[in-house]
Amino acid sequence: xxxSTCLVLLFICAFCLFSPTISYEFTRDDNPRIxxxxxIDQIDKLxxxxxxxxxxxxxxxxxxxxxDNLLYSFFGPNPIPFHLFSVFLHALTGVALxxxxxxxxxxxxxLLAAFLFVLHPVHSETVANISCKSEILVAFFxxxxxxxxxxxxxLSIARCFQIGLLLLASFLxxxxxxxxxxxxxxxxxxxxxxxxxILITIFLSALIYLxxxxxxxxxxxxxxxxxxxxxxxxxDVSTIERIYTxxxxxxxYLYTYCLPINLSSDYSFGQIATFKEWPFKETLTYLIFxxxxxxxxxxxxxxxxxxxxxxxxxFIGFMITANVFFPIGTIFxxxxxxxxxxxxxxxxxxxxxxxxxxxxxxxxxxxxLATLNNLARxxxxxxxxxxxxxxxxxxxxxxxxYAQYLYGQKKYSEAIKHAKExxxxxxxxxxxxxxxxxxxxxxxxxxxxxSLGLELLEIEPNDLKILxxxxxxxxxxxxxxxxxxxxxxALAVSPEFALSKIGxxxxxxxxxxxxxxxxxSQELPTEFRNFEIYKMYAQKIDLIK
Numbered sequence: 001x002x003x004s005t006c007l008v009l010l011f012i013c014a015f016c017l018f019s020p021t022i023s024y025e026f027t028r029d030d031n032p033r034i035x036x037x038x039x040i041d042q043i044d045k046l047x048x049x050x051x052x053x054x055x056x057x058x059x060x061x062x063x064x065x066x067x068d069n070l071l072y073s074f075f076g077p078n079p080i081p082f083h084l085f086s087v088f089l090h091a092l093t094g095v096a097l098x099x100x101x102x103x104x105x106x107x108x109x110x111l112l113a114a115f116l117f118v119l120h121p122v123h124s125e126t127v128a129n130i131s132c133k134s135e136i137l138v139a140f141f142x143x144x145x146x147x148x149x150x151x152x153x154x155l156s157i158a159r160c161f162q163i164g165l166l167l168l169a170s171f172l173x174x175x176x177x178x179x180x181x182x183x184x185x186x187x188x189x190x191x192x193x194x195x196x197x198i199l200i201t202i203f204l205s206a207l208i209y210l211x212x213x214x215x216x217x218x219x220x221x222x223x224x225x226x227x228x229x230x231x232x233x234x235x236d237v238s239t240i241e242r243i244y245t246x247x248x249x250x251x252x253y254l255y256t257y258c259l260p261i262n263l264s265s266d267y268s269f270g271q272i273a274t275f276k277e278w279p280f281k282e283t284l285t286y287l288i289f290x291x292x293x294x295x296x297x298x299x300x301x302x303x304x305x306x307x308x309x310x311x312x313x314x315f316i317g318f319m320i321t322a323n324v325f326f327p328i329g330t331i332f333x334x335x336x337x338x339x340x341x342x343x344x345x346x347x348x349x350x351x352x353x354x355x356x357x358x359x360x361x362x363x364x365x366x367x368x369l370a371t372l373n374n375l376a377r378x379x380x381x382x383x384x385x386x387x388x389x390x391x392x393x394x395x396x397x398x399x400x401x402y403a404q405y406l407y408g409q410k411k412y413s414e415a416i417k418h419a420k421e422x423x424x425x426x427x428x429x430x431x432x433x434x435x436x437x438x439x440x441x442x443x444x445x446x447x448x449x450x451s452l453g454l455e456l457l458e459i460e461p462n463d464l465k466i467l468x469x470x471x472x473x474x475x476x477x478x479x480x481x482x483x484x485x486x487x488x489x490a491l492a493v494s495p496e497f498a499l500s501k502i503g504x505x506x507x508x509x510x511x512x513x514x515x516x517x518x519x520x521s522q523e524l525p526t527e528f529r530n531f532e533i534y535k536m537y538a539q540k541i542d543l544i545k
Contacts, residue, residue, distance in 0.1 A: 003102055006111055007095050014091035014118035017368055018375065021128040022083045025380040028265060029131040032056070034068055035077055043073035051216055060213045063141075063173040064134045082130045089136045090127045094118035096143040097342060103150045104191040105306055105346075112360075113349035117342055119364065121260040121371040126335045128378035129265070135338040137173035141166045142180040142339070146187050149198060160201045167202065171209040176320045179339070181206055183316055190305045230269045230397055230429060232331040234323050237274055245275045246323035251286030253318070253337055254293060257344050263374050264392040265384055267332040270425035271395035296347070307350060313343030381405075389418075396426035403435055412443040430456075434465060441469050449473035462493050464500070471503045480511050498528050506537045514541045 026035060032055050034040060039049035046069050054061040067085065075081040094114055101110035117123075126132045145166035152159055167184070170177035181202050188194045229235050234242040249272075256263070264271070275283060297311035317340030321328060330336075352360065377387040382405065388395070389402045399422035406415035416439045422432040433456055440449035453470035460466060471486035484507055490500040501524060508517035521529070521538065528534060 001107070003107070006102075006107065007098055010098050010111075010114055010118060011091045011095050013115065014094045015087055017119055017371060018087045018090060018127050020372070021087060021375055021378065022080055024079065024083055024128060024378055026077075026079045026082075026130065027378060027381045027384055028129055029055075030079075030082075030129070033131045034072065034082070037068070040065065040069040040072045043069060045069065053217055058217070059175070060216050061134055061172065061174050063137055063169055067133070067137075079130070083128075086127050086130060086133050086136065089133060089140060090118065090123070093136055093140040093143065096140055096147060100143055100147050100150070100187075101346070103147070104187070104309075109306070109346070109349045109353050112352050113342075113346040115364065116348055116352075116367070117345040119367050119371060120257070120341065120345070121367065121374045122257055122263065122334050122337055122341065124263065124334070124371060124374035124378065125265060126338045128375050129335070132335045132338075134174040135176075135335050138170050138177040139339045139342070141170035141173060142177055142183065145170065145180060146184055149184060149188060150192055155195050155197050157197075160197050163198070164201045164205045167205040168209055171206065172212075175213075176336075176339070178206060178209075179316055179319050182319070183313060186309065186312055186316065190309050230426060231329055232323070232327055233269055233272070233274060234331055235327045241274055241276070242327060243324055248275050248278075248283065248286045248290065249332055250315075250318060250322060251288070251290035252332065253340070254289035254344070255286060256334065257337060257341055258289070260370060260374070262391040263334060263377075264388055264395075264398075265377075266388055266392050266395050266398050266401075267330070268395050268397040269429075271392045271398070272331050293347075304350075307347065310343040310346040310350070313346070314340045315343075317341075317343065394425065396422045396429050396432065399425065400429065400432045400435060403432070403439070407435065407439060407442070410442075412439050415439050416443060430459065434463075437466065437469050441473055444476070446473040446476045450477065462489075464490050464494055464497055467493070468497065468499050468503065471500060475503065475507055475510060480507060483507055498531065499533070502528060502531060502534045502537075505534065509537045509540055517541055 037055065039045045039052065046066065049065050049069060050062045053059060054065060068082075071081050071085060094117060097117055098110055098114035101113055126135050145163045148159060148163050148166065149155065155163075163184075167177075167180055170180055184198065184202060185194055188198060234245060237245070293311055293314065297308055300307040318336070319325070321336045323331065352363070355363075377384055385402055385405045388398045392398045399418045403415045403418035403422060406412075406418065416436065419432055419436040419439055422429055423436065426432070433452065437449050437452045437456060440446070440452065450470055450473040453466050453473065456463065456466045457470070467486050467490035471483050471490065474480075474486060475483040483503070487500045487503040487507065490497055491504075494500075501520075505517055505520045505524065508514070508520055517537075518541065524534070529538070
C-alpha cells in the first residue's frame, strides 16, 4: 500500500471514530476557559489575550487561546466548531505520527502503531473535552518538528528555523511540550544523525519560550495559590513520598493504557492517595508494569533501536507531568498520557506485527467499541457526572460535583449526603462546605446553615454567598437583627448584590414594617423584582397579585 494511501486512511478512520463528539456539549473546564473567558469573545481581544496568563492564572498557553478566540469570534458559544476542530486536530496528529514512523520503521509496524494511537480509548478525554486540545497541539507541533528534522540529509538554516518555530509552537501550547527538547535529539541520535544545528535550534527555541513566559508571568506569585491538595495530594507530602508515589503512578499509566476500563475524568483527592494508603495488590500491580517496561528496554538496549526508542519516549514524555521532579496541578489524568502513549503504541505494534490478520481485525474492533463507549461519557455534563460517581466514588471532588448536580435537580436531602461524603474524604474542602451550607438553607435546616456559615466566615469573612446564606438562615429563624447584620455586611462588600438587597426587603416584611418594605421595594431595580424569592414576599404585603 502506498504511504500516501495509508496516511489518508488513518485520517479518515480517526476522524470517523471520534466524530460523535462533534455534537457534544461544553463540559468541565470549558466554562472557565471558553464560556466565561472575557478574552475570547471578540477577535480584537486577541492581542491582549496572547500576552496574558492563561486560566487559572499561573499558566501561559497562548496557542490554544488563539484557536479558541478565532472559533468563538466566528461561531460564538457553539460547541460544534470547537469539537470539530479537536477531532480534526487529533486525526491530523495521527497523520504526523504515521509520517514520522514511516521514516524510522517498516510500514506494517508504523501502521499498527499509528492506528493504535489514534483509536485508543484512553484518548477519549483528550479529544472529547475541548479544553484538552493543548495536549493534542503539543504532540502535533512536536511531531511535525521531528518530521522536518528527518526530511533532509543536510539541515539548512531555513529548515532549522522552521523546526524552531514548530518547537516554539509546541512549547506555547503547553509547558509539557518542553519534553521535545529531548525527544527530538533522541529520534535523531537513533535513526539519523544528531546535528549541532539541531541542538542550537532546540536551545534557542526553549530560551525564547522561557523568556516570553517569564515576561508574561513575571509579577505572578508562586503557583501554589492556584493548586491544592484536592487536585494533587503530592503537593503536601515529603519529597521522598512524592517521588516514590509518582514513580509508581507511571505503572498505573501503563496499567490504564493496557486495560482502559473504568476511565474517569477525575482522579483528585481520595480517588488516588499516596503509596502508603494503597492496597498491596494495587502497589504490586503497578510495580510489575513499571518493572516490565524497564526490563523490555534494558534487554533490547543493544538489539532493537525501535524498542529502546519506544520505551524512552514513554518516560521522557512524562518528565514534566509525572510529579517526579516537581508537583504539578494534578496527580493523574488520562489526558497526560496522550504524548507518552506514542511510545506504548509503538511497543505494542512491535509485538502485534506477527499476529494473524483476523485476530488483528478483532482486536481493533474491540478497541473501537471501547473508545465509542468511553466517548459517550463526555456527551454532556450530566452524563459525565453520572459516570464519574460510579467509577470514582472515592474522589472528594466527584462527590462534591455530584452534590452540585443534585442541587440543580432540587434533590436537596440526597445532595446533602454526597456533600457530607465529600467532606468526610477531605474535611477542609472549602467548596464542599459552602455547598453544604447552601443545601442546608434549601432544605430548611436553618440552624445548621447558620452554624456552618459561622465556621466558614472564620475563613472567608467577606464571602458574599456565605454572608447572604447566613442572612436568610437567621431571617427564617426569627433572628432579625443578626439577619440584618449579615445582609448589610454582604452589601458593604458588593452594594448591588441582588439576593442581599432582596433579603433586606424580606426582613422588613417579616418584621412587620410594611411601609419600609414598600419603600425598599420601590428602590429595587426592575430585574430584582423578577426573582421568585422577591415575588414570594411581595405577595405577603399585596405588592403583586
